[in-house]
Amino acid sequence: MARTAPLLELIGLSKSFGGVKAIDDLSLVIADSGVTSLVGPNGAGKTTLFNLITGFLVPDRGRIMLRGRDITRLPPYKVARAGVARTFQNLRLFPTLTVFENVAVACEASDITLSEKNVSKLVDSTLERVGLLARRDVRVADLSFAEQKFVSLARAIVRPANLLLLDEPAAGLDGRALERFHQIVRSLAAEGRSVLLIEHNLDTVRGISDSVAFLDQGRLIATGTPGEIFAMEELAALYFGDDR
């Protein structure tokens, strides 16, 4: 039974702050693998949705099911252990720790039985994957912004989490860094992981997503393939404003 349940199922989620409905009766199913982009204008509730899924916020109504298991009221660390990894828009790295230590903490956080050697191996292979092995022992505070973004990505992917929530992971990346990022996200999906990402750059969305969910004012307006979503005139009007 549990195997056949979808990876992530959001059922009638609502969350208000004061009188403002940040998320309004939102239901969504995320597939076992592939890349889903959450798009929508600022204030659409994308980051709030991430915070609800990862336990940083508790919904007013509705349920969050991970493989058929209700994780709605679990604290963030339990959601993480259930197999959900996330990044933050403002990165939230550990600035006084080195690159290696940042990723090692992530590695050990959900499994403290890992031996030092295994942690080292896992972390180093992840750092190699994101292109930061050479910067392994540098304090994170001394890295460039792009490098810091890749540390945050490494921290999220080092564990075998099935569901990755990436909050604007490509913002501020360009050229080769952006290309590397695309390639990593595609390879994660190819490994059978499911990636849910918040993204403003529509070229990135087109380039790496299997499906797109469009949010506006806390409601799910449309879902579909990138081609389908971008063909909808009314969504473009919502996204770019009517004065385009």
Next chain:
Amino acid sequence: MISYLESLLIFTALAIILASSLNLVLGYGGMFSVAHAVFYGVGAYTASLLALHLSNSLVLSILCAIITGGLAGLLLAVPALRVKEEYFVVASLGFQIIASTVFNQWDAVTGGIGGLTGIPPASLFGYEIDSYGAHLVVTSLLAAAVLAIVAALMRSSFGRALRALRDDEQALSSLGRNPTHLRLVTVALSAMIASVAGVLYAYFTSFVNPESFTLDESVMMMVMVIIGGAGTVWGPPLGAAFVTIFPALLSFLKLPSSLLGPVQRLTYGVIMTLLMIYEPAGIVGLLRWVRRRQIILNGINGSNRAAA
């Protein structure tokens, strides 16, 4: 004179154990606790009662004190960590006041205000530790062991997680670590180490009373950590040495005894304020600064010579 020096060094070693253990909570864990003297006291009373009624074995005393100290740590941490972390200091203050009351009033166990007297010397592998020299050796060795343990701990995965907790608690929990659990373990561990200092203190002075485990003592331990450099391995021992030895140096100034206390306190207050403003990393921070300057100066001299 020799015994005076030895006694000063023993108290320095005890202070090093206390400051290093408090540093785990305050420096690395980022929790301000003004209850550290409680665990020192719990260790001291545990050893005293054990020695008076059962056994004066140092090893057994330390093991028992680690257990009672750890339990006392949990007694503080379990309720204190249910409130927001900013209130930890308030909770610890309450804990210190309650513990002081217990030390003072529970006559049947702690001997009340009079305390416990006539504690026999400790025995270690058949030897009695009864001279100042022997006490100094044992206390110094244990202080060195505590420093080594703290240093190793901070390099381990536990230490990494603790430093990450101080940097960003929410990020750590998003990775799957329970921050409350981590804090709990840290407070208990820190209390266990502090209680070992209590054991050594009880056997050294051969009597204990509540005077030694007051809020004032807790605050002085905090002063040691902050002056030395919170969150560094070498800061707290340096701070401990400074705070213990400074009053002894001051006594050479032949100040009237009524002035000694106020001068000491004023000095600590001024030093702490200046450090908070100019060098939050304490004495260790100052030493780092001096070393950086030296490297730079050497570099300049070196290039001058090369130019000449």
